[in-house]
Amino acid sequence: MNQCERCESKEANVHFSMEETSMFICNDCYNEIIEEEFEVNIEEIAKSFSIRDFQGVEHTFHVERRIHPNGIFMEAAESIEFGYRFAVHGELDCSQQELLTKLIMKARRGTGVRQVETKAFPNGQAYNSIVTDQITGLIEYDETSDSTPLVIIDGNPFTWEEVGKMLMTYEGFQLKLKTYDPTDDVE
Ligand SMILES: [Zn+2]
Structure with a gap:
């Protein structure tokens, strides 16, 4: 340390x-x-909160607040590696309590919907499938690969190859790939 x-x-x-x-x-x-x-006044806010995901599993998030000259950055991250992580940004004079509420709502929305489900072929072999033709995730460093990233979806890490496999059922379809700042809302 x-x-x-x-x-x-x-x-x-x-x-x-x-x-x-x-x-x-x-x-x-x-x-x-x-x-x-x-x-800027540092408001007293909760340092952590817990919410249940789409299947009722509880996730505990630690809140980190950082004040920058251009505003307040607040992030909620699970203490596990490659878990869920959400962030919001507010003006320097915003209510930090309201910003935290916004962050919790974002975490609730983000953990409330299942995006990838694991199914099985008739021979028993498992495969992942995209539930709603759309995935929102986090791009992370994959220490086992120097050419591809990991994508965190539903609070779980997927290799770039696994993401590619999930897309194979969409052969012939169009694809839109767009990146967003961690504090943005992804529509
Ligand atoms: Zn110190």
């Missing part, structure tokens, strides 16, 4: 530089500095 150079107690995860200062600090210290610099 890299210790925060400011409070010397928490884990450092932000590189902060302003004028001649450059420090590796924790998220709380970062927020404190920005709070003073931009006169």
